[in-house]
Amino acid sequence: MSEQPSLAVVGAGPAGLAAALAAAGRGVRVTLVDAGDRAGGQFYRQPAPALAARPPQAPHHQGRTWKRLRDGLGRHRAAGRIVHLADHHVWCVAREEATGTFTVHSLLGPAQEEGGTVRADAVLLATGGYERVLPFPGWTLPGVVTAGGAQAMLKGALALPGRTAVIAGTGPLLLPVATALAAAGARVAALVESAGPAALLRRAPALVTQPGKLAEGAGYAVRLLRHGVRTLTRHTVVEAHGTDRLEAVTVSALDRDGRPRPGSARRIPCDTLAVGHGMLPHTDLAETLGCTLAGTAVRVDDEQRTDVPGVWAAGETTGVGGAALALAEGHIAGRSAAARLYGRAPDPRHWAPAARARTRLRAFATALDAVYVPPAGWADAVTDDTVVCRCEEVDAGEVREAVDVLGAGDLRTVKLLTRAGMGWCQGRMCAAGVAGLAGCPLTAGRRPFARPVPLGVLAALAGTEGEPGTE
Amino acid sequence: MRPLRRHSAHPPQPAPARPDETFTVTFDGRRLPALSGQTVAAVLWAAGVTAWRDTRGAGRPRGVFCGIGVCFDCLVTVDGRPNQRACLVPVRPGDAIRTQPGTGWADARPQDAGADHE
Ligand SMILES: Cc1cc2nc3c(=O)[nH]c(=O)nc-3n(C[C@H](O)[C@H](O)[C@H](O)COP(=O)(O)OP(=O)(O)OC[C@H]3O[C@@H](n4cnc5c(N)ncnc54)[C@H](O)[C@@H]3O)c2cc1C
Ligand code: FES
Numbered sequence: 001m002s003e004q005p006s007l008a009v010v011g012a013g014p015a016g017l018a019a020a021l022a023a024a025g026r027g028v029r030v031t032l033v034d035a036g037d038r039a040g041g042q043f044y045r046q047p048a049p050a051l052a053a054r055p056p057q058a059p060h061h062q063g064r065t066w067k068r069l070r071d072g073l074g075r076h077r078a079a080g081r082i083v084h085l086a087d088h089h090v091w092c093v094a095r096e097e098a099t100g101t102f103t104v105h106s107l108l109g110p111a112q113e114e115g116g117t118v119r120a121d122a123v124l125l126a127t128g129g130y131e132r133v134l135p136f137p138g139w140t141l142p143g144v145v146t147a148g149g150a151q152a153m154l155k156g157a158l159a160l161p162g163r164t165a166v167i168a169g170t171g172p173l174l175l176p177v178a179t180a181l182a183a184a185g186a187r188v189a190a191l192v193e194s195a196g197p198a199a200l201l202r203r204a205p206a207l208v209t210q211p212g213k214l215a216e217g218a219g220y221a222v223r224l225l226r227h228g229v230r231t232l233t234r235h236t237v238v239e240a241h242g243t244d245r246l247e248a249v250t251v252s253a254l255d256r257d258g259r260p261r262p263g264s265a266r267r268i269p270c271d272t273l274a275v276g277h278g279m280l281p282h283t284d285l286a287e288t289l290g291c292t293l294a295g296t297a298v299r300v301d302d303e304q305r306t307d308v309p310g311v312w313a314a315g316e317t318t319g320v321g322g323a324a325l326a327l328a329e330g331h332i333a334g335r336s337a338a339a340r341l342y343g344r345a346p347d348p349r350h351w352a353p354a355a356r357a358r359t360r361l362r363a364f365a366t367a368l369d370a371v372y373v374p375p376a377g378w379a380d381a382v383t384d385d386t387v388v389c390r391c392e393e394v395d396a397g398e399v400r401e402a403v404d405v406l407g408a409g410d411l412r413t414v415k416l417l418t419r420a421g422m423g424w425c426q427g428r429m430c431a432a433g434v435a436g437l438a439g440c441p442l443t444a445g446r447r448p449f450a451r452p453v454p455l456g457v458l459a460a461l462a463g464t465e466g467e468p469g470t471e
Numbered sequence: 472m473r474p475l476r477r478h479s480a481h482p483p484q485p486a487p488a489r490p491d492e493t494f495t496v497t498f499d500g501r502r503l504p505a506l507s508g509q510t511v512a513a514v515l516w517a518a519g520v521t522a523w524r525d526t527r528g529a530g531r532p533r534g535v536f537c538g539i540g541v542c543f544d545c546l547v548t549v550d551g552r553p554n555q556r557a558c559l560v561p562v563r564p565g566d567a568i569r570t571q572p573g574t575g576w577a578d579a580r581p582q583d584a585g586a587d588h589e
Contacts, residue, residue: 035540037561042539048508048561089540110559111552130541142522142534149538153558157513161521161535244532245521390536390544393528424543429536 004029005341008104008120010090013041014323015315015330016126021072022334024081031118035089043323045155091451093123093285115457122310122337127282129316134277134378135433137386138240147177147276160186162271166249168192168237169276170372175220182227189268192251194375196234236375249273258376277374279320284450304333312337321365328357379436389430391423403438410440494564505562512557523547524571547571
């Protein structure tokens, strides 16, 4: 280990930024490796500087936190304590057994045809998550986008997909997305949420532990009212219509069993459908390193350590719970890593406020998870000719045949029999849908690499094996 | 292959404060205005274009889905390079953006055709 220990933080969202600042402030050399062209991750996604825009309507406290993170990053970078590698898509993190050090392999720029490597004494994974979207007839039509995707295009590129939008699915993300689209000038024809107010009320005790969060939700609701947005709870989109482009959606009320209530269907004309059913953590880098998962998230201890020595994880990658939780986890992870890299056991009392916030926010996230579940009968509404794997164009009928006729009982076998999950996105977009249709549990993907890697990059790597590293 | 013509009325665009630089790119030969810092997908959306790829199998139109580089639905050919993710790649002045049929390799420049992804 060099005199000043080094830490590679993968991901520059709230978790990665909080971790990088905490570690750099305690004498660790930090390399912050991120796929985005600017720091911020999903929550603090910034428009390109050339668009020179005001940041999107963020409540004031969020603006303050972002300013603190951004200014902190700027100071540490100026002092040479943090190196920020933007536009670096990490496809693999490898651990040298002999030395216990790490090599972070990335592809540069959006083109991703060149490779780069970073060496470090420890790594901290803060890669966030991506949206779960369950299939329904018509969901591959242009104009149907993920709710987070619509938000990301709006925040980062100030672009709207169309004039008239329906926001649908389930989860706390739908409210801010509907509000942002309405504020940006789209007509939001309806916000369609499959959870009902009754479910929220049942969880009320756990939810009121976070008055700030509830107030945030109420604030969005008020703004939606002001924009005249119609909110339909206990409703779902059963079909998206159009030939080459989205033209309308059919929305139905849900009965007590979570199935579309006969006779309740109505058609809403729209050119945009922003749809999402919650979030899933990115876990590929952790899996390749051999970290144990808990369900679909990376398992960590109280210090945010994974069970692989030298590997920390924070934010959505360890379980979905929002930006405030990501910040708290990142802070703890960064402090723990700094202490451990200097050979000390950290004193958790030093991060007690962050630990308290983490406990509270995790309880809140668990309560929300129980409220925002996709309707029980969603898979029955998927017709056989609905494409489920968007990349390989595998339809629901093929998945059902693999299960009913060929006897497939797990995601891997379905994948081998149908090719569902073998395309470009490596199953990220279809795994939840395929698992639901096949009636098997959603297991993590076991992808060889976190990104598709050009052969040239792999070949170049093989050629330099054993040579001293390039930094 | 069916002709790809899916242009709708231009959607409203949120006020792009003060762009440093505006320039033109082309999409299937048609000239479109662009701002530096915009992604290819944002430029196409602003022009009312929502699909710029045909799938390999059924030849169905696709455009942006996830918006963050995860789904690979938004693949497009930029200056002869196929399979670029439109939601990530920033536009540059003079870019020739083309709809991408199938795998995208059929009309790729020969020197790029060796770098297959798997
Ligand atoms: C598309 C989208 C939009 C969202 N919009 C909102 C919103 O408007 N409001 C809200 O409250 N919540 C939103 N969320 C939820 C939000 O993600 C979390 O609340 C919060 O941002 C989590 O912070 P994080 O640091 O864990 O992850 P993120 O903020 O997701 O940051 C992760 C970072 O890691 C980078 N990364 C991931 N994998 C790699 C890799 N292999 N190589 C290099 N870099 C990598 C990403 O580019 C990103 O910058 C959104 C989520 C998504 C997916
Ligand atoms: S829209 Fe998903 S990768 Fe571009």
